[in-house]
Amino acid sequence: MSISKTFTFTVSIAAMIFMSCADTANAQTASADFRKVVEKRLLDKQQKLENICPVDTNIVARRVFKDYGAMFIAVDDVKYPSKCVFATEDEVLSFQSGVRSKTAVINNVSVTLQEESFNALEKARAEAIKAGLNITPRGGSASKRSFADTARIWNSRFEPGLKHWIAQKRISAADAEKARRMDIIDQVAQVMEWEKDRLWFSTRFNYSIFSSVAAPGTSQHLSMIALDVTQFADKRVRAILNKHGWFQTIIDDTPHFTYLGRKEKDLPKYGLRPETKDGFTFWIPNFDR
Ligand SMILES: [Zn+2]
Helix, strand or coil, rough: HHHHHHHHHHHHHHHHHHHHHHHHHHHCCCCCCCCHHHHHHCCCCCCCHHHCCCCCCCCCHHHHHHHHHHHHCCCCCCCCCCCCCEEEEEEEHHHHCCCCEEEEECCCEEEEHHHHHHHHHHHHHHHHHHHHCCCCCCCCCCCCHHHHHHHHHHHHHHHHHHHHHCCCHEEEEEHHHHHCCCCCHHHHHHHHHHHHHCCCCCCCCCCCHHCCCCCCCHHHHHHHEEEEEECCHHHHHHHHHHHHCCEECCCCCCCEEEECCCCCHHHHHHHHHEEEEEEEEEEEECCCC
């Protein structure tokens, strides 16, 4: 190798190292601090995070903010929940009755969403259908849900989980009974404790319960900006939904899309970071504490 060739070679290696360092630095600094973004948005409306989602004092609220918090950075036309953990059906009803919504039957399923998210869905559906694809609701309660719906879905994992771990002799019958009688917020905290010991409560007892259901009163579906989509596995469908502001924002809940109304390239600015898993990109809050 001549001196000039060696020099060129060294320079290009140095350039490659420099570029890869720069990329890493970009990846680390690209997403804003999610909590700060949300706090600033709330402050602009004379509201405080601790009144809506007490992340510093309540373990369930912290979990909800981390797992489902993306809804707090949706465009201004969308109303975020007045509480991240609704305690009763009345609280849910009072929030839901205060938002503008639209309803239509899609593929024999009634879909109700906040107006902005519904309009964006209609545009995405039109584009999908034009491309020979489709976007339809997955299951009977794919959009708006009530507090009772979230409690029923939670119990559909909680009860089989208890039975499974009692049979495995990892949870005693007495502890299970105690958990059943707890206030919901304490019950959720108890499940989180068990899952710390890898006693999972998902359908097959191999994932966290939160990968497929929300704690009662905490689902994005209560806020009417979430839709479970049948065609979630088709990346062309995901691209169309993304283009119209709908994103996957909950790790492992692949059919679940949240309306944020933002451009994908802007999401890091609002404190979301991309996490890629099994070919899916989830946009999740950059919040770890
Ligand atoms: Zn969902």
